[in-house]
Amino acid sequence: MSGGQPPGEGASSLGTELELQRRLALTTPADTVRGLSFHTVLEALRADLGEEAVEQCLAPRVEKVYRSFFSYPVSEYLHVLYTAAWMLSGKHGGFEDAVRRIGAGLxxxxxxxxxxxxxxxxxxxxxxxxxxxxxxxxxxxxxxxxxxxxxxxxxxxxxxxxxxxxxxxxxxxxxxxxxxxxxxxxxxxxxxxxxxxxxxxxxxxx
Incomplete structure (x- = not known):
């Protein structure tokens, strides 16, 4: 799925826009992840779909560069993770395997x-x-x-x-x-x- 859009009906419920919004609603400003986690997502995109896909994923985001051991809001990470997984779904047979592929690089x-x-x-x-x-x-x-x-x-x-x-x-x-x-x-x-x-x-x- 090259457009980075939520999967349609019948896809894993974990990969829906509704599930993303549910998780985002539970986050607080104290919930953060290191930049390394962003690198894992973006490297998977770069390796599988090219630099243009990375730019497309980051286009809506304020941050364009994530430093390895700086902390960033987990809400930001969830947006990047879900967008990347939606983009990778077509290549990896669905949202779930796309997330597994991303996680394997961590x-x-x-x-x-x-x-x-x-x-x-x-x-x-x-x-x-x-x-x-x-x-x-x-x-x-x-x-x-x-x-x-x-x-x-x-x-x-x-x-x-x-x-x-x-x-x-x-x-x-x-x-x-x-x-x-x-x-x-x-x-x-x-x-x-x-x-x-x-x-x-x-x-x-x-």
């Missing part, structure tokens, strides 16, 4: 940053230690939300988040991107929304 971008490189040192103790600290990484990129990782086995667990303006699809894509970055084989994720701003993602690898 781990490489974060891990290449100064904070991310420090976080990556945990990988020396094994992937389980690093994954257990995903809530720490979440707090480094967003001012809102509470999250935790609960282990259900040596290579399986559940990531949960509350007061989280992101979609569970963001977290699914982010986890898959992290697992790829760590070289974990047979990675599987399955998420769902459990409340108005609550998510749950089950994950495992072989």
């Amino acid at each position: 781990a490489p971008g974060f891990l290449s940053s100064v904070v991310g490189r420090a976080y990556l040192l945990l990988a020396k103790e094994g992937p389980k230690q690093l994954i257990s600290n995903m809530p720490v990484a979440f707090k480094a990129t967003a001012s809102f939300g509470e999250s935790r990782v609960t282990w259900t086995g040596p290579k399986s667990g559940v990531f949960t988040s509350k007061k989280d303006f992101l979609l569970y699809l963001n977290h699914e894509g982010g986890m898959l991107g992290l697992f790829r970055a760590l070289g974990l084989q047979g990675a599987r994720v399955r998420g769902r929304q459990t409340g108005p701003l609550e998510n749950e993602v089950e994950f495992s690898w072989e």
Whole structure:
């Protein structure tokens, strides 16, 4: 969908203008995300649809450049995320997979940053230690939300988040991107929304 418009009838309810407005209505000025999150969205657009798509996505926005560790309103991020996902829907088979594709770029971008490189040192103790600290990484990129990782086995667990303006699809894509970055084989994720701003993602690898 090149025009950046909401999907029509029959599409995922998460990808509707109504859902975007519902989330925006719950935000406050204290709810912010780092510029890194914007970079992930815009890099996906740039890679898949070109620079013109990035310019089209940002045309209604006041900000045109987002600094990695500056904080910006999550309402601004939601506008950019939804617009980009609508634009990418045609290429990726719908809104949901478009958001997953965007989320998959978060781990490489974060891990290449100064904070991310420090976080990556945990990988020396094994992937389980690093994954257990995903809530720490979440707090480094967003001012809102509470999250935790609960282990259900040596290579399986559940990531949960509350007061989280992101979609569970963001977290699914982010986890898959992290697992790829760590070289974990047979990675599987399955998420769902459990409340108005609550998510749950089950994950495992072989």
